[in-house]
Amino acid sequence: MKIKYLGTAAAEGTPALFCSCEICEKARRLGGKNIRTRSQTLINDDLLIDFPADTYMHVLDYGLDLRKIKTLLITHGHDDHFYPFDLVYRCSPVYAVFPDNGFSKKPLELYLTRNSGKIMRPYFKKEKVKRDKNAININYIKKFKSFVSNGYTVTPLRASHAKFLDPVIYIIQKDNKAVLYAHDSGYFPEDSWNYIRQSKIVFDFVSLDCTSTLKDEAYEYHMGLKACCDVKSRLIKEGGANKNTIFFVNHFSHNGKTVYDDLKPLAEQYGFNVSYDGLEIEF
Ligand SMILES: [Zn+2]
Ligand SMILES: [Zn+2]
Numbered sequence: 528m529k530i531k532y533l534g535t536a537a538a539e540g541t542p543a544l545f546c547s548c549e550i551c552e553k554a555r556r557l558g559g560k561n562i563r564t565r566s567q568t569l570i571n572d573d574l575l576i577d578f579p580a581d582t583y584m585h586v587l588d589y590g591l592d593l594r595k596i597k598t599l600l601i602t603h604g605h606d607d608h609f610y611p612f613d614l615v616y617r618c619s620p621v622y623a624v625f626p627d628n629g630f631s632k633k634p635l636e637l638y639l640t641r642n643s644g645k646i647m648r649p650y651f652k653k654e655k656v657k658r659d660k661n662a663i664n665i666n667y668i669k670k671f672k673s674f675v676s677n678g679y680t681v682t683p684l685r686a687s688h689a690k691f692l693d694p695v696i697y698i699i700q701k702d703n704k705a706v707l708y709a710h711d712s713g714y715f716p717e718d719s720w721n722y723i724r725q726s727k728i729v730f731d732f733v734s735l736d737c738t739s740t741l742k743d744e745a746y747e748y749h750m751g752l753k754a755c756c757d758v759k760s761r762l763i764k765e766g767g768a769n770k771n772t773i774f775f776v777n778h779f780s781h782n783g784k785t786v787y788d789d790l791k792p793l794a795e796q797y798g799f800n801v802s803y804d805g806l807e808i809e810f
């Protein structure tokens with residue numbers, strides 16, 4: 528399985544759009560891996576997690592080919608994870624031509640909770656786009672109910688995040704590999720822990736929300752490095768991870784008070800890799 532981090536920032540990006548704080552200035556000065564766009568991750572070349580406004584930038588900068596995507600999982604309806612307006616450009620031949628013999632004849636399978644889906648309505652309505660039934664198929668998901676999409680078994684679990692959106696974190700399994708993608712979330716709710724324990728899944732790859740990075744008190748809504756360490760320890764203790772599990776921290780904000788270059792050596796001490804835009808991992 529291949530995982531490519533396309534965007535690794537929280538909502539405001541790093542540097543944040545209008546910000547002059549010490550962290551944003553440092554990120555501007557250092558450049559490279561310290562620059563982060565909004566949250567998006569590619570699995571192999573056909574499953575995409577989240578669809579922020581920076582998707583087009585990921586197409587241009589990282590060769591993301593949206594025509595190959597068969598499954599689009601949305602974690603929740605915050606705009607750094609879901610910007611539905613750009614999906615409109617798949618829904619009419621005015622914007623997207625599908626070749627007769629091409630790979631885009633089948634609809635893009637979009638998965639999200641009903642609450643997160645509510646934010647799509649005005650976008651589609653406003654543009655008065657006549658939706659092509661081959662363009663997008665909307666699937667409303669339920670927490671703790673697995674589904675299969677294009678050979679991936681996907682299970683949404685409850686996230687500790689903006690409740691009104693009914694946000695989820697995802698277990699994604701294919702070819703005997705299992706990924707836990709936990710964005711955005713604070714320390715996991717107990718029913719999600721129960722599911723993980725009872726499923727007996729041992730994850731090969733775990734990506735944890737580290738928005739609040741160096742803020743020790745961050746356990747709710749988002750996590751900091753300390754909470755990520757607690758999740759990692761509990762996963763190992765309860766059998767959901769072992770010494771072969773690859774752990775990443777991801778989804779960073781200037782409010783976390785650090786940049787990639789400074790965080791990397793610190794996170795490594797706790798057994799975490801640090802994500803950056805464009806990073807690809809195969810396992
Ligand atoms: Zn976010
Ligand atoms: Zn800032």
Ligand SMILES: [Zn+2]
Nearest residue numbers: 603605688711
């Ligand atoms: Zn969020």
